[in-house]
Amino acid sequence: MTAVASTYYRLHVSAKDESSHNLITVITKAFNIFKNQEDLVKVNKDEIRVMNGMRFLTAVIIVGIHVMFYMSISGIGNLMDVDAFLESFGGLLLHFDLFVDTFFTISGLLHIKGLMGKRQNLLNVLLKRYIRLIGPFALIVFYLISVSKHLSSTPAWLGLEETEVCEQHWLKSLLMMNSDVKDICHDVTWYLACDYQLAILGTLLFYFYQRNRSFGFVSYAIIAVLSMIIPGALTYLFQLPGVLFKDYGKYVIHYREAWEHSLVYTPAFSRASPYIVGVAMGYFMSIYKPADYRKSVSKEWSIIGVAVSFVLMIVTMALAYILRIRGHDPIDAAITAATNRIFWAVAICCIIGMCEYGTIPIVSHILGWSAFTPLSRLSYGIYMTHSLIIQRYKLAQRSAHLFDFFCLIYDVVGTVGLSIGLSYAMWLFVEAPLINITNHFFFNKSKNVQPDKNRGENGIQHQNGVIRTKVMLNGIQANKSHDENGIQHHNGIAKTKVS
Secondary structure: OHHHHHHHHHHHOOHHHOOOOOHHHHHHHHOOHHHHHHHHHOOOOOOOHHHHHHHHHHHHHHHHHHHHHHHHHHOEOOHHHHHHHHHOHHHHHOOOOHHHHHHHHHHHHHHHHHHHHOOOOHHHHHHHHHHHHHHHHHHHHHHHHHOHHHOOOOOOOOHHHHHHHHHHHHHHHHOOOOOOOOOOOOOOOHHHHHHHHHHHHHHHHHHHHHHOHHHHHHHHHHHHHHHHHHHHHHHHHOOOOOOHHHOHHHHHHOHHHOOOHHHHOOOHHHHHHHHHHHHHHHHHHHHOOHHHOOOOOOHHHHHHHHHHHHHHHHHHHOHHHHHHHHOOOHHHHHHHHHHHHHHHHHHHHHHHHHHHHOOOHHHHHHHOOOOHHHHHHOHHHHHHHHHHHHHHHHOOOOOOEOOOHHHHHHHHHHHHHHHHHHHHHHHHHHHHHHHHHHHHHHHOHHHHOOOOOOEOOOOOEEEOOEEEOOOEEOOEEOOOOEOOOOOEEEOOEEEOOOO
16 A cells, blocks of 8 residues: 555656655655666666576576475475485485575675675664665565465365464564574574574774775685684594485475474574675675676686686585495595585676676677566565565475476475565565665655855855865866976976976
């Protein structure tokens, strides 16, 4: 109702007739549906377009992973086919959690690139990020507590479990402190807390850099080393597998009972490495702006760089299958846990770098497709809503599911389509209005601009009671360092310029 009323108001009231700081003006502009639609498709200055494709395609892949996840939870009729798939080609996909690291890498890159772009209040930056994340999240929490339990009561309906968890731990979740898998209000929302905590870390590193560059670099190096040591050490001390999901049944089907998730999967201290790599890439791209260094890398080296990156991603993805064949070895597991996410993030950054600084004919055109611009902005809403759709569809069925590739693709396409629709509505009515309001109150420079009280009506500046004038002749300022004959005086010494 607020959005509809605001849109109607903006269509019939001219902006010239009211103050830009009037509360009604701020609210109606923030909820204006037409403006929010324009913001959705608008291409921003210095936007890294290949990341739009990366972000949306990653969201689609995660939807597919969660379709399989909920099928496994609610029961699959042909489990022998699933086991055969995992023992063959499917085993190469058991490290599917790496796709979430793509989000972490992009998040770190954009966060630091934004901080380096202009001087701004760091606390306001964190507050804006929190408000943008918390709006859709609060809506999801409300749905889980008040609505979802009334949708179905079939034997396989596990939404009641999430409802009970949300009722007990909703405040902890909304404060971005839900890293314990038993307290997570909604299975995918662990990412929000982790990403926001990493954003605080990135902001702190940038603050150190602002105060003292050397100290900032040293702090970054220490955090980068710790981001590798911590997951590796925890994996070794608790005798965990190097890739958690290589034991699919234990860590996927019974995920809330697996305490290992709360140690090496959901907390920020175990997932910091890809974010840290993204921070380095964001710093590099803010110093060497892509607009100034287009095609500085030759086509041959660009293709080689992207090819090596894809190979590195495939090898990293296959680590679960490799470790499964080799059997458990504590040293192998620790090294894998310490380094595998960094390899993935480096490959992602290399692809972004080659597309921005080099020439990649096919990849850059696909990832930079203009349709991905709005879809990328909807990816957060897709991530937040898709599991609710899958949950309602899969867990409400009274029969076992069929593991079949065509059925899997059919479910993924349908879920993505519905998620885009819900995300679009969430953008128009929740996300975009919150972004507009926070931008107005925390980043609106115009409200801080005041007339210079030191200047008189005639442009004469008064400083400490002394009148200072600026002599202008036909719009040209007189150069006080030259005398009437064009002789320049510098520190009392006459200098002439012969022309």
